[in-house]
Every structure is written in C-alpha cells, then in structure tokens.
Amino acid sequence: MSLLTTNTALVGRVTVAVDAMGGDFAPQATVIAALESLKRNEALSIILVGDQSKLEALLYLNFDKNTPLSGDMPIVSEVPDNPPLAPHLKTLFTAYKESGRLIIHHAPDVVLMSDRPSRALRRKQNSSMAIALQLVKDGVAGGCVSAGNTGALMLLGRSILGMCPGIDRPAITKKLPAPKGSCYVLDLGANVDSTAEHLYQFGLMGSILVETLEGIDKPRVALINVGEEEIKGSEQVRLASSMLVECDGINYVGYIEGSDLFNDVADVVVCDGFVGNIALKTGEGVAKLLYQSLFRIFEAHWYTRILGKLVIPLFRRLLKKIDPAKHNGALFIGLQGVVVKSHGNADAEAFSCAIDQAFNEVERKVPDMINSRLDELLF
Amino acid sequence: MSLLTTNTALVGRVTVAVDAMGGDFAPQATVIAALESLKRNEALSIILVGDQSKLEALLYLNFDKNTPLSGDMPIVSEVPDNPPLAPHLKTLFTAYKESGRLIIHHAPDVVLMSDRPSRALRRKQNSSMAIALQLVKDGVAGGCVSAGNTGALMLLGRSILGMCPGIDRPAITKKLPAPKGSCYVLDLGANVDSTAEHLYQFGLMGSILVETLEGIDKPRVALINVGEEEIKGSEQVRLASSMLVECDGINYVGYIEGSDLFNDVADVVVCDGFVGNIALKTGEGVAKLLYQSLFRIFEAHWYTRILGKLVIPLFRRLLKKIDPAKHNGALFIGLQGVVVKSHGNADAEAFSCAIDQAFNEVERKVPDMINSRLDELLF
Numbered sequence: 001m002s003l004l005t006t007n008t009a010l011v012g013r014v015t016v017a018v019d020a021m022g023g024d025f026a027p028q029a030t031v032i033a034a035l036e037s038l039k040r041n042e043a044l045s046i047i048l049v050g051d052q053s054k055l056e057a058l059l060y061l062n063f064d065k066n067t068p069l070s071g072d073m074p075i076v077s078e079v080p081d082n083p084p085l086a087p088h089l090k091t092l093f094t095a096y097k098e099s100g101r102l103i104i105h106h107a108p109d110v111v112l113m114s115d116r117p118s119r120a121l122r123r124k125q126n127s128s129m130a131i132a133l134q135l136v137k138d139g140v141a142g143g144c145v146s147a148g149n150t151g152a153l154m155l156l157g158r159s160i161l162g163m164c165p166g167i168d169r170p171a172i173t174k175k176l177p178a179p180k181g182s183c184y185v186l187d188l189g190a191n192v193d194s195t196a197e198h199l200y201q202f203g204l205m206g207s208i209l210v211e212t213l214e215g216i217d218k219p220r221v222a223l224i225n226v227g228e229e230e231i232k233g234s235e236q237v238r239l240a241s242s243m244l245v246e247c248d249g250i251n252y253v254g255y256i257e258g259s260d261l262f263n264d265v266a267d268v269v270v271c272d273g274f275v276g277n278i279a280l281k282t283g284e285g286v287a288k289l290l291y292q293s294l295f296r297i298f299e300a301h302w303y304t305r306i307l308g309k310l311v312i313p314l315f316r317r318l319l320k321k322i323d324p325a326k327h328n329g330a331l332f333i334g335l336q337g338v339v340v341k342s343h344g345n346a347d348a349e350a351f352s353c354a355i356d357q358a359f360n361e362v363e364r365k366v367p368d369m370i371n372s373r374l375d376e377l378l379f
Numbered sequence: 380m381s382l383l384t385t386n387t388a389l390v391g392r393v394t395v396a397v398d399a400m401g402g403d404f405a406p407q408a409t410v411i412a413a414l415e416s417l418k419r420n421e422a423l424s425i426i427l428v429g430d431q432s433k434l435e436a437l438l439y440l441n442f443d444k445n446t447p448l449s450g451d452m453p454i455v456s457e458v459p460d461n462p463p464l465a466p467h468l469k470t471l472f473t474a475y476k477e478s479g480r481l482i483i484h485h486a487p488d489v490v491l492m493s494d495r496p497s498r499a500l501r502r503k504q505n506s507s508m509a510i511a512l513q514l515v516k517d518g519v520a521g522g523c524v525s526a527g528n529t530g531a532l533m534l535l536g537r538s539i540l541g542m543c544p545g546i547d548r549p550a551i552t553k554k555l556p557a558p559k560g561s562c563y564v565l566d567l568g569a570n571v572d573s574t575a576e577h578l579y580q581f582g583l584m585g586s587i588l589v590e591t592l593e594g595i596d597k598p599r600v601a602l603i604n605v606g607e608e609e610i611k612g613s614e615q616v617r618l619a620s621s622m623l624v625e626c627d628g629i630n631y632v633g634y635i636e637g638s639d640l641f642n643d644v645a646d647v648v649v650c651d652g653f654v655g656n657i658a659l660k661t662g663e664g665v666a667k668l669l670y671q672s673l674f675r676i677f678e679a680h681w682y683t684r685i686l687g688k689l690v691i692p693l694f695r696r697l698l699k700k701i702d703p704a705k706h707n708g709a710l711f712i713g714l715q716g717v718v719v720k721s722h723g724n725a726d727a728e729a730f731s732c733a734i735d736q737a738f739n740e741v742e743r744k745v746p747d748m749i750n751s752r753l754d755e756l757l758f
Contacts, residue, residue, distance in 0.1 A: 178668060189605045192605065192612055192613040193613045193614070224657055226568045226571065226652070226653055226656040226657070233571055233653065234571040234572045234653060235572070237653075257656075257657075257660050258656065258657040258658065258659065258660030258661035258662075258663070258664060259660040259661070259663050259664040259667070260664070261661055261664050262664045262665070262667070262668040263664070271657070273605070274605055274612065274613060274616075274654060275653060275654050275657050277605040277636075277637065278603055278605070278636075278637040278650070278654050278657070278658045279637065279657045279658050279661040280637065280661075281636050281637030281638040282637035282638070282640055282658040282659075282661055282662045283637075283661045283662060283664070283665040284637070284638050285637060285638040285639070285640050285641045285642070285662070286641065286662040286665040286666050286669075287665050287669060288638070288641070289557060289641040290665075290666060290669050290697075293697050294673075294694075294697065297693050297694070297696075297697055298693075304693065307686070307689055307690055307693075310686055311686055311690055314676050314677075314683065314686075315673075315676070317676075318672050318673065318676055
C-alpha cells in the first residue's frame with residue numbers, strides 16, 4: 001500500500017480502482033477499457049486490481065496462443081482465455097505503467113459469478129473485487145468499478161465501506177438514456193422486497209445524487225406505480241408516497257407510470273429493485289428487438305438494401321445516443337464510497353464508460369454530498 | 380332480457396356485450412369499433428350496453444354540434460362530447476340494427492375512471508359495465524369488452540361472474556407482440572403483492588390459456604426474476620418456482636429475465652401485477668420513444684427528408700406488426716366468463732381489436748377449458 005500512497009502520478013489526479021478480473025471478458029476488456037479511459041481523461045489514474053501474472057501476461061504473450069511463449073514472459077499459472085493485447089495497446093499499457101498513471105495491484109483471488117454473495121463475503125476477502133473496495137476504504141482510490149457478481153459487490157461494499165448514516169441499504173441506479181429529459185431510476189436490483197422506508201431513502205439519495213451529478217436544482221422525484229385507474233399500488237408504495245409528501249427537502253411530484261419514464265416528468269424515479277430491474281431489462285429487450293427488426297426490413301429486396309445502405313448510418317447515431325450498452329455503468333449509492341457496477345457482458349468500450357462514470361462521481365464528491373445533505377434532511 | 384334471448388340473429392353467432400360507455404373516446408369509438416368488428420366477423424353479434432339516448436343520438440345528431448338538432452332526434456339529456464357518426468357509418472349502424480346483429484341495451488349509469496372500485500361494486504350495479512357482465516352471467520352474451528375502470532371491472536367481474544374453482548384472483552394477461560415467439564405475460568396489473576400461491580395459479584391458468592388460444596402443446600411456463608447473478612428474487616418468487624417445479628401438468632422452464640421476454644424462451648411468463656404492469660408500460664414507452672426518434676432523424680436535411688419518404692412506409696409495416704396499440708385487448712382470466720379489457724385511450728381501430736379478442740376467446744371456449752383443465756391439475 002505504501003508504494004501506492006507515495007506514487008506522485010496519483011497526486012492531483014482522480015484515482016479509480018478497477019476490478020480487472022470481473023465480467024465475462026476480463027481481464028482483456030477491463031485492461032483495454034482502462035487504457036481508453038486514461039487516454040480520454042488526463043486527470044485520471046487507474047489501479048488495476050487482479051492476478052498480476054495474468055495481467056502482465058497480456059503484455060508478453062503473443063497473439064497466437066499456440067506460439068511457444070517467449071523467454072521474457074513471467075511465470076503464469078495458466079494462459080488467459082482472452083487473446084493478449086494488440087501491439088499498439090501493449091505500447092500504451094507500458095507507457096502508462098511507466099508514467100505511474102496505471103498501476104497493477106495484485107489480488108490472488110476472484111469472485112465468481114456463481115459465488116453466493118454470502119460466500120464471497122466470508123471467503124473472498126483477497127479477491128480483486130474486495131481489494132478494489134479496500135483501496136477505496138483506505139483512501140488510496142477515490143472510487144472503484146467492477147463488472148463482477150452484483151450481489152457480492154453489494155455485500156462486500158456494505159461490509160468494507162459501510163453505509164451513509166440514515167441509509168439502511170445501498171441502491172443501484174443509472175440514468176435512463178433518452179433524447180431529452182433523462183431520469184435516474186433506483187433501485188435497479190440491489191433490493192427485492194423494499195419497505196416503504198427503503199423507498200423513501202432511495203428518494204432522498206436519488207434527489208441528492210441528481211442535484212450533485214447533473215446540477216439540477218430541486219430535482220423532481222417520482223414513485224413508479226401502476227396506472228391511475230388501477231388499484232393504486234402496494235401498501236409499501238402508498239406509504240412511501242405519504243413519507244415523501246411530508247419531506248420538505250425534496251421536490252416530490254407523486255406517482256408516474258412505466259410509460260412516463262421517457263416523458264420528462266421526473267428526474268428521479270423510485271421503485272423496488274425487483275420492479276426496476278425487470279422494467280429496465282424489458283426496455284432494453286424492446287429496444288434490441290426493434291433495432292433487429294429495423295435492420296431486417298432492409299434485407300427484403302435489392303432496392304431496400306440500397307436504401308438501407310443510406311439510412312443505417314443515420315440510425316447508428318441514434319443507436320449510439322440511446323443504446324443502453326453505450327451508457328454502461330450503474331452507481332451503487334448509499335455506500336461510503338464510489339462504487340460503479342458494469343454490465344457483466346460489457347466489452348472494452350462499454351466498460352470504459354463505467355470507469356468514466358466512477359471518475360465523474362469521484363470528481364463531484366458524490367458520497368460526501370450525500371452524507372452532508374442527508375444530514376440536513378434526516379437529522 | 381327476453382327480447383335478447385328470442386333474437387334469432389344471435390342464434391348460431393358469438394355474441395359479445397360491449398360496454399359502450401367505457402374509455403376516453405366512448406361512446407363514439409366503441410360504436411365505430413363494434414361496426415368494424417361486425418363487418419370483419421360474419422359470425423359475430425354485438426350488444427352495445429350504454430345510455431340508449433346517447434347511443435342513438437350518434438345516429439341522429441348532425442356533424443356540426445352547433446346545428447340545431449333535427450326534429451326526428453330523440454330527447455337526449457345532453458349533447459355527447461364526441462361528434463356523431465359519419466354518414467356511411469350511420470347507414471351501417473342502421474343496417475346492423477335492423478338485421479338484429481347489433482342490439483342496444485340500455486344502462487342508466489356509467490362507472491367513471493375516478494370511481495373507486497369498491498364504490499363501483501356497491502353503487503354501480505346499473506352501469507354499462509355491470510350490465511355487460513350480467514349479460515355474460517345470464518348466458519345472453521358469450522363475453523364482454525370494456526375500456527373502463529380496470530379495478531372496477533375486476534371487482535364487478537369477480538362479484539357478478541365468480542371465479543374458476545381453485546383460483547383466488549383473476550389475472551390480466553396479453554400477448555406481447557414480437558416478430559416471432561411471442562408470449563403471454565400475466566399478471567399485468569390486476570394484483571399487486573401476489574403471493575407464491577397466486578403466482579402458481581397464474582402459471583396454471585396461463586398454460587391452459589396458451590394451449591387453448593394458440594394451440595401450443597405443453598407451453599413453456601417461466602417465472603420472471605432479477606438476473607441470475609443477483610440475489611435471486613423475492614421469497615414469493617422462489618416459493619412459486621418450487622411449486623411450479625412440482626406440478627407435473629405444466630412445462631415449467633424456470634426463471635427468465637426482462638430482456639428474455641422477446642427471445643422466444645417461454646410461451647407464458649408469470650409475474651406479480653405490479654411488476655408486469657410497469658414492465659409492459661416501460662416497454663411501450665421505449666418503443667414509442669424509438670419511433671419518435673427514428674421519424675425525427677429524417678427531419679434534419681433535405682436529403683434525409685427524401686430518404687424518409689422512401690423508408691417510412693417500410694417502418695409502418697413493422698410498426699403495425701409490433702405496436703402494442705394494434706394489439707389492444709387484455710384478457711381477464713380466472714373469471715367464469717370471457718372479459719376483455721381495452722386500453723382506456725383506445726381509438727375505434729384499437730377497441731375493435733379488443734372486441735375481436737373477446738370473439739376469439741368465446742369461440743375457443745376459454746373459460747370452459749380453464750375450468751376443466753384446472754380440475755385435472757388441481758383436484
């Protein structure tokens with residue numbers, strides 16, 4: 001740890017600890033993503049946390065797995081599943097390492113996707129995920145990013161970082177991409193069976209988050225509910241609504257429906273994690289389905305294929321603007337530190353977005369803001 | 380009632396009772412929809428249930444609201460908000476009335492969107508909604524359709540028609556439009572806070588429904604849940620899963636995520652009504668957003684406008700195939716009778732789809748099938 005704290009390249013920069021071993025395409029995708037983010041943000045330093053030999057092997061191994069390993073390669077326990085880096089990325093990797101903006105921090109263990117969160121908590125304190133969190137706790141890194149096991153990240157995060165006072169459970173949130181008036185939805189899956197009190201706390205945290213990250217004064221906070229004319233929601237939702245109504249510090253605007261998520265009627269949308277997760281994934285499913293159908297339209301005839309060639313580039317711009325994959329990176333809030341969760345199947349480009357999110361949150365001191373504003377609102 | 384039961388035009392036909400006063404555009408949209416459905420289905424008869432004077436006024440009033448009312452108009456309490464029918468529709472209306480395939484059945488009262496369901500149950504037994512349900516109960520109509528208050532429709536439906544034995548609560552379901560492998564999702568909002576037992580019953584009913592309506596043998600039944608690697612769902616969902624695993628009569632395939640709804644992995648997807656409602660409406664919101672964005676793409680330049688003119692007709696075909704509005708009509712299942720709920724803001728075309736759904740369900744004797752198959756599965 002002392003090596004890290006005396007590193008001069010970290011001074012005056014935002015340092016993000018990256019769980020280099022988490023996600024379907026780790027460590028290759030996480031390493032390339034780190035290089036991309038370092039290129040984009042001059043004020044960023046990254047600590048890659050993971051199996052040192054595997055990470056360094058990315059630099060030394062040749063493209064062809066079958067080629068005999070060269071003499072200057074460190075001893076690795078096994079050849080990584082992902083091919084090593086392209087030559088220009090190897091050069092970049094080496095340069096950032098030498099400048100001190102990219103540091104490899106060894107972690108002997110990995111949290112598996114199949115690990116039960118409670119097992120990870122007991123047994124995986126030496127995992128890349130746990131050590132990345134510990135670097136945040138120790139103040140070496142400002143925040144961390146992982147594409148690994150969500151449940152484990154939540155439990156380890158709670159245990160290592162602790163909670164903001166007045167908050168019972170962390171929530172996962174992200175900004176829903178929309179052409180205008182996008183909103184943050186929370187919770188997106190950290191909690192199932194949220195009580196009214198939890199929903200209320202999500203509302204408070206969401207409001208502070210959006211104020212801090214987006215610079216919106218008095219963001220509109222809404223609760224998601226079933227249609228007006230239906231039996232209006234569960235006991236918990238109605239109770240949470242009455243608690244939010246009575247809270248002077250936030251701008252509660254009442255119930256909204258799922259279809260209103262894209263209608264610029266709220267900046268913060270509160271729901272239980274089960275509901276939020278299913279809604280988000282259904283929305284992503286619809287978007288994917290529509291794009292596939294659109295592209296298929298142009299395959300029908302020779303003239304539609306020509307039309308397609310002209311039109312598809314226009315679509316791609318739209319796709320980039322609203323495709324959830326390009327907005328990868330969900331924020332765990334309520335923890336005493338910045339923790340960003342990437343999609344497990346994020347590629348390097350998407351994972352790099354998640355690193356940028358962490359950078360942004362650290363720079364804007366989100367946990368400090370949540371702590372101090374909660375103090376005003378709750379105590 | 381005797382007039383209806385002796386009507387020879389009803390014999391050998393499927394009769395659907397239409398709540399002519401329910402929905403945002405009633406009675407004009409409901410009446411036009413009835414005419415459309417009658418035109419499409421030779422084997423259909425319709426009983427329009429509603430304020431007789433208002434319904435007949437559609438025939439007699441002139442287009443211009445300000446024109447003095449003509450002498451042959453019946454006395455109406457007030458001029459309807461919607462303009463009366465176009466001349467060719469008036470002709471059609473008269474012709475179907477004379478043939479006996481379209482009958483007006485007077486109902487003095489209306490359930491308002493703002494009515495609490497419990498109030499509708501106590502006070503609105505003479506509403507168009509309640510009388511339409513009563514016509515089903517009495518065997519005069521095979522099924523009914525309403526675009527009115529969903530909660531009231533559920534409570535009145537339970538009270539007037541009763542439940543299938545072994546089923547505690549009705550569920551709302553509909554087929555999610557997809558290019559291939561579409562599935563029925565239930566519940567979509569009739570029940571919030573469903574227990575494991577309720578979810579289990581939804582699975583049974585959904586399986587029988589899809590077998591009957593779609594002719595799929597042993598439909599794949601799935602439970603919706605949060606991602607594999609997350610804390611896997613609520614207590615209820617896990618308990619419902621273990622109940623479904625143990626049921627030999629249905630083909631339970633386990634958990635799916637929101638994004639799998641369009642991946643042809645299940646024919647029946649079970650969830651709590653709160654979750655289903657929010658997921659469906661979020662999906663609709665995404666679809667609408669994408670279409671609006673697509674159309675906007677072409678507005679940018681003169682050459683993209685020309686491209687748009689060529690491409691948009693291709694889109695419209697896709698839109699027609701998967702736009703939820705064109706698949707209007709959700710089924711209330713678990714009741715002893717066919718009840719179809721239309722979107723409140725359905726126009727005539729969409730409402731007509733809901734009538735067709737009821738026609739289809741009655742023709743395939745869905746409630747009888749559910750009763751007899753439940754008897755095999757449960758008792």
